[in-house]
Amino acid sequence: MTDIRARLQQVFREVFDDPELEFRDDLDANSVEGWDSLGHIHLIVATERAFGIRLTTSEIARLKQNGETAGTLVRLIERRASAGAAKG
Amino acid sequence: MSRPEPRNGQDRFRRWAAVGVFALFPWCVGALNRALSPPEETTEGAEKVNLLAWRGPVDTVLAGDSRVMTIRETAFASYGWRFFNMGLSGMSPEDVVLQFAYARSRHPVRRLILGLSFENMTERFPYEFSRYRKAARFRHPAVLGVAGWPQGRNALKLRLEDLYDWFPVGRAASTVLYLQAKSAGQAPPATSWLPDGSIRYEQIEEQIREGQYDFAKYRKPEIFFNRPDFEARYLETGSLSPDARKLFLRLVDQIRNDGTTAVMFETATTADFDRRIEGNPALARLRREWRAFFRAQSRGCVRFLEAGEMRAAYADADFIDAVHYIGKTSERVGAALARELHELEATCR
Amino acid sequence: MSLLHPAMFLLLSAALILLSLERVGRWRGQVLLSLSLAFLALEYEFDMASLGALAAMVGVHYLTVRCMLRTASPSARGWLFWLWFAPCLGVFAVLKHYQWLTGDRVARIVSPELVTVGLSFLLFRQIHIAVSAMHGSVSALPFVEYLTYNLAFWTFLAGPIQRFDDFREQFGRLAGSASVTSRTVIGSLNRALLGMLKMFVLGRLLQRASGLEPFLADPGYGSLARLLAAYPLYLYVNFSGYCDVMIGLARAVGFKLPENFSSPLLARNPVDYWNRFHITLSEFFRDYVYYPLQLAFERRGFRAAALPAAALSSFALMGAWHGNRAGFVVFGLVHGMGVAAAFGWRSILRARLGKDGLRRYMDSLGIRIAATACFQLFWVLSFLPYQFDGEQLGRIFATVRTL
Numbered sequence: 020m021t022d023i024r025a026r027l028q029q030v031f032r033e034v035f036d037d038p039e040l041e042f043r044d045d046l047d048a049n050s051v052e053g054w055d056s057l058g059h060i061h062l063i064v065a066t067e068r069a070f071g072i073r074l075t076t077s078e079i080a081r082l083k084q085n086g087e088t089a090g091t092l093v094r095l096i097e098r099r100a101s102a103g104a105a106k107g
Numbered sequence: 108m109s110r111p112e113p114r115n116g117q118d119r120f121r122r123w124a125a126v127g128v129f130a131l132f133p134w135c136v137g138a139l140n141r142a143l144s145p146p147e148e149t150t151e152g153a154e155k156v157n158l159l160a161w162r163g164p165v166d167t168v169l170a171g172d173s174r175v176m177t178i179r180e181t182a183f184a185s186y187g188w189r190f191f192n193m194g195l196s197g198m199s200p201e202d203v204v205l206q207f208a209y210a211r212s213r214h215p216v217r218r219l220i221l222g223l224s225f226e227n228m229t230e231r232f233p234y235e236f237s238r239y240r241k242a243a244r245f246r247h248p249a250v251l252g253v254a255g256w257p258q259g260r261n262a263l264k265l266r267l268e269d270l271y272d273w274f275p276v277g278r279a280a281s282t283v284l285y286l287q288a289k290s291a292g293q294a295p296p297a298t299s300w301l302p303d304g305s306i307r308y309e310q311i312e313e314q315i316r317e318g319q320y321d322f323a324k325y326r327k328p329e330i331f332f333n334r335p336d337f338e339a340r341y342l343e344t345g346s347l348s349p350d351a352r353k354l355f356l357r358l359v360d361q362i363r364n365d366g367t368t369a370v371m372f373e374t375a376t377t378a379d380f381d382r383r384i385e386g387n388p389a390l391a392r393l394r395r396e397w398r399a400f401f402r403a404q405s406r407g408c409v410r411f412l413e414a415g416e417m418r419a420a421y422a423d424a425d426f427i428d429a430v431h432y433i434g435k436t437s438e439r440v441g442a443a444l445a446r447e448l449h450e451l452e453a454t455c456r
Numbered sequence: 457m458s459l460l461h462p463a464m465f466l467l468l469s470a471a472l473i474l475l476s477l478e479r480v481g482r483w484r485g486q487v488l489l490s491l492s493l494a495f496l497a498l499e500y501e502f503d504m505a506s507l508g509a510l511a512a513m514v515g516v517h518y519l520t521v522r523c524m525l526r527t528a529s530p531s532a533r534g535w536l537f538w539l540w541f542a543p544c545l546g547v548f549a550v551l552k553h554y555q556w557l558t559g560d561r562v563a564r565i566v567s568p569e570l571v572t573v574g575l576s577f578l579l580f581r582q583i584h585i586a587v588s589a590m591h592g593s594v595s596a597l598p599f600v601e602y603l604t605y606n607l608a609f610w611t612f613l614a615g616p617i618q619r620f621d622d623f624r625e626q627f628g629r630l631a632g633s634a635s636v637t638s639r640t641v642i643g644s645l646n647r648a649l650l651g652m653l654k655m656f657v658l659g660r661l662l663q664r665a666s667g668l669e670p671f672l673a674d675p676g677y678g679s680l681a682r683l684l685a686a687y688p689l690y691l692y693v694n695f696s697g698y699c700d701v702m703i704g705l706a707r708a709v710g711f712k713l714p715e716n717f718s719s720p721l722l723a724r725n726p727v728d729y730w731n732r733f734h735i736t737l738s739e740f741f742r743d744y745v746y747y748p749l750q751l752a753f754e755r756r757g758f759r760a761a762a763l764p765a766a767a768l769s770s771f772a773l774m775g776a777w778h779g780n781r782a783g784f785v786v787f788g789l790v791h792g793m794g795v796a797a798a799f800g801w802r803s804i805l806r807a808r809l810g811k812d813g814l815r816r817y818m819d820s821l822g823i824r825i826a827a828t829a830c831f832q833l834f835w836v837l838s839f840l841p842y843q844f845d846g847e848q849l850g851r852i853f854a855t856v857r858t859l
Contacts, residue, residue, distance in 0.1 A: 036811065052811070052815070055727075056727070056742060056746070057763065057799055059747075060747060060750050060751060060754060060762075061754075063747075063751065064751065064754045064755060067755070075591040075593075076587055076591065076743065076744060076747065076748055077587060077588050077591040077593040078591070078593075079743070079747050079751070080743035080744070080747070081593075083739075083742075083743070084619070118637065118638045119638075121638035121641075121642065122476065122636075122638045122641045122642075123476075125638070125641045125642045125645045125646075125708075126472055126473060126476055126641070126645070126708075128645070128649075129469070129472060129645040129648060129649060129708075130469035130472065130473065132649060132652070133462075133465040133652070134462075134465070136656075137462065
């Protein structure tokens with residue numbers, strides 16, 4: 020599991036209070052108990068703190084749409100990471 | 108992009124059959140509604156227009172709002188005149204002008220009595236739009252030209268409204284209720300108009316006879332100033348409506364050009380209602396201005412009568428609310444107006 | 457012009473036929489746009505002033521977004537957004553007669569009687585594109601797509617509020633002549649026809665049954681129940697019927713619109729309700745008001761206040777969007793409080809029952825029925841300020857006291 024995914028697993032376990040949660044890219048609001056509107060905000064705040072990033076309104080909204088999964092979050096963080104590395 | 112799968116004949120037929128059913132469905136419903144359902148909103152305007160057609164040649168017309176609706180033909184017939192009461196509820200100035208214009212376009216009208224209510228001119232157009240624009244014959248181009256109703260684009264809108272009347276899809280709900288009422292054996296509602304166009308308030312008269320009519324409740328002036336913001340509403344511009352002024356000036360010009368004899372009269376109210384207006388300095392000032400405007404039109408064969416000049420005809424006891432009257436008052440008002448008209452016609456030419 | 461008008465039916469039928477023709481092929485997008493412009497002309501009754509105002513709204517927005525797309529600097533894009541949004545909101549408030557916001561004098565000076573049908577929903581689509589452009593989520597804005605997104609007849613009047621990404625995907629499919637099976641066409645048109653019956657028969661019957669006069673004329677528990685329930689049911693049936701017509705029609709030609717309703721009468725609490733009723737609207741306010749507000753509080757460590765503050769603010773705003781009377785804001789606040797209370801109750805249950813206990817509680821049929829019944833009562837009562845002004849409410853309460 021990549022570093023991003025490992026850290027996200029920790030975030031998910033803390034936010035959704037499930038120490039046995041196994042992070043997968045296809046996790047979504049239907050498969051994770053507690054991932055409702057409130058849970059989504061707590062997830063965003065915890066992710067921002069864990070990775071030192073700040074997500075935009077559009078990105079947060081996109082993550083909650085039907086069909087979007089934890090993998091979307093991973094790709095978002097990867098993009099931010101590579102954009103940060105490109106800036107030097 | 109890959110080419111789509113070719114559709115087989117059966118699939119194609121089913122698709123287009125479904126499209127055809129969808130496209131035809133509203134027209135079938137509309138036709139069914141038209142065939143089964145009575146008109147959902149027969150306006151007073153449409154009813155009056157039909158009555159006028161049945162009346163035959165009319166030479167004396169009374170136009171105005173609901174405050175003139177109880178005036179009957181009796182006094183006018185005594186001078187050999189053929190009278191019709193065109194009063195309708197809630198008339199705006201443009202409606203009043205159109206009433207007369209329509210009557211003139213259809214009948215050899217030589218005399219006009221115009222009932223005028225002060226409150227109808229104190230804001231832009233009291234009802235913001237006439238509620239009678241849909242009355243079929245009021246849309247005659249010559250008639251539209253009189254009141255300055257815009258043509259062109261509005262004419263197109265009116266044609267589109269005609270189409271709606273032909274295919275009233277939206278009346279499906281009223282069709283359901285109509286079928287329900289018919290199957291339960293209910294009779295359609297009766298009309299209250301008399302052949303001369305005046306009205307009998309039969310239910311109210313019955314209540315009065317049985318001592319059940321609550322005069323105190325219905326005569327309260329507040330009913331006619333029934334919005335909490337009435338002063339803001341009536342004093343919105345703080346002046347008489349300039350459009351209504353123009354309209355009446357144009358009407359009076361036309362009356363003079365046509366050689367019609369006209370009596371315009373201020374509709375009367377109960378003493379309480381009158382005090383309500385006098386008690387408000389702005390309304391009182393506007394009413395004085397309004398009276399002065401119409402007095403200025405009084406010359407030649409046009410005469411304006413203020414409410415005070417016909418005071419003797421009104422009895423407070425005949426008022427069923429602050430502005431509407433029945434019984435002997437209606438007869439006396441009709442007689443007074445007929446007399447004024449007769450004298451004016453004899454002296455003005 | 458009403459949707460009931462034969463000219464509208466002609467247009468919807470023409471749209472269905474033209475967009476179903478194989479020959480139209482890759483021109484479907486342009487055909488959809490042309491039909492939408494014709495629809496607008498009819499809807500606005502050829503009023504040039506109103507159509508001009510609409511064109512100005514769209515034109516100004518398009519230019520603003522194009523400028524944003526050419527600007528690399530996030531702060532410059534932010535400035536452009538606010539330079540557009542603030543005046544736009546002011547114009548909207550004037551056109552929609554929010555006199556408590558704009559004042560009487562402005563309303564009198566700048567208050568032509570323009571047709572404003574569909575502008576509330578147009579504003580949402582414009583905000584969505586502008587925010588996305590501000591955040592760099594939109595890279596290209598082809599004019600035909602942009603115009604069709606804003607003016608498409610099947611979403612113009614009252615939604616559903618579709619996101620631009622989703623629209624572009626569907627628009628591409630439409631223009632790409634993707635085939636629609638007969639089964640889909642039949643199912644979709646069946647839905648549209650049922651939607652018409654809902655709107656034009658059931659909805660109208662419910663509308664006739666609603667209103668104050670029948671209750672005041674004949675006060676009783678039966679007429680009280682009708683007073684409370686008829687209007688909310690009418691709103692639901694009428695609006696969901698409209699959505700069925702538009703979603704069904706679009707689906708029949710291969711264009712998928714988002715769903716707006718999901719059995720809202722089965723909702724067990726306000727949170728559940730707003731995930732089932734006018735879904736695209738609640739998602740819009742969630743994404744553009746609720747989330748930003750809640751995040752703002754949470755990021756600054758005010759976790760306890762975050763949810764109530766965000767819920768009350770976003771629902772009050774949503775209420776105000778419905779109309780210019782105070783009653784609409786009260787309606788919004790009531791639902792905001794309901795949402796906050798529902799989340800709070802869930803937290804209490806979670807703390808008391810644990811995760812498994814909470815799951816059993818949520819799965820219990822008896823509790824679900826009771827919760828749904830309680831919510832139905834909350835729902836009909838919440839529509840009282842929506843439907844009636846202060847004076848009418850006073851008369852209702854006075855009459856209820858006599859029962």
